[in-house]
Amino acid sequence: MSRQTKILVLHMKELVYTAIFAVLGIILVILLVTMFGGDKKEPAKAASATYIPGIYTSSIDFKNRSVDVQVIVDKNHIKDISLVELTDSVAVMYPLMEPTIEHLRDQIVEQQSLEGITYESENQYTSAVLMHAIDQALQKAAPSE
Numbered sequence: 001m002s003r004q005t006k007i008l009v010l011h012m013k014e015l016v017y018t019a020i021f022a023v024l025g026i027i028l029v030i031l032l033v034t035m036f037g038g039d040k041k042e043p044a045k046a047a048s049a050t051y052i053p054g055i056y057t058s059s060i061d062f063k064n065r066s067v068d069v070q071v072i073v074d075k076n077h078i079k080d081i082s083l084v085e086l087t088d089s090v091a092v093m094y095p096l097m098e099p100t101i102e103h104l105r106d107q108i109v110e111q112q113s114l115e116g117i118t119y120e121s122e123n124q125y126t127s128a129v130l131m132h133a134i135d136q137a138l139q140k141a142a143p144s145e
Contacts, residue, residue, distance in 0.1 A: 051074070051077075052143050053073060057069065057084065062093070069130060069134055071137040071138060077112060081105040083098065083101050104117060114134065117131065
């Protein structure tokens with residue numbers, strides 16, 4: 001049993017090609033893992049949404065007439081608050097409705113909350129009624145748990 005020494009000849013060109021293909025293979029595996037395996041952050045963002053985007057309304061009844069308070073929200077922000085279907089007779093009977101809703105809208109859109117809203121003492125009742133209607137509309141916009 002004679003053993004002969006085997007000589008293995010490696011060319012530098014073959015070593016360079018092998019190293020390049022190994023690096024490209026590793027990069028491909030990392031790319032595939034990040035593209036198809038790393039989507040676990042998306043549901044956490046969806047769960048943290050403050051509102052369901054849309055337009056929500058709440059009604060205020062005034063002696064057989066109703067006025068709707070409309071609140072427009074996106075995923076995390078209150079975009080606008082307005083009165084809809086405000087008839088002339090209601091506007092004449094309750095002249096503080098429009099200026100009060102504008103004053104409240106400016107504060108709520110700026111603060112993005114109903115907390116800490118200020119209003120004048122002469123508009124106290126009107127502001128309380130409107131704040132209640134806005135709160136009801138925002139409760140409709142809140143995602144159910």
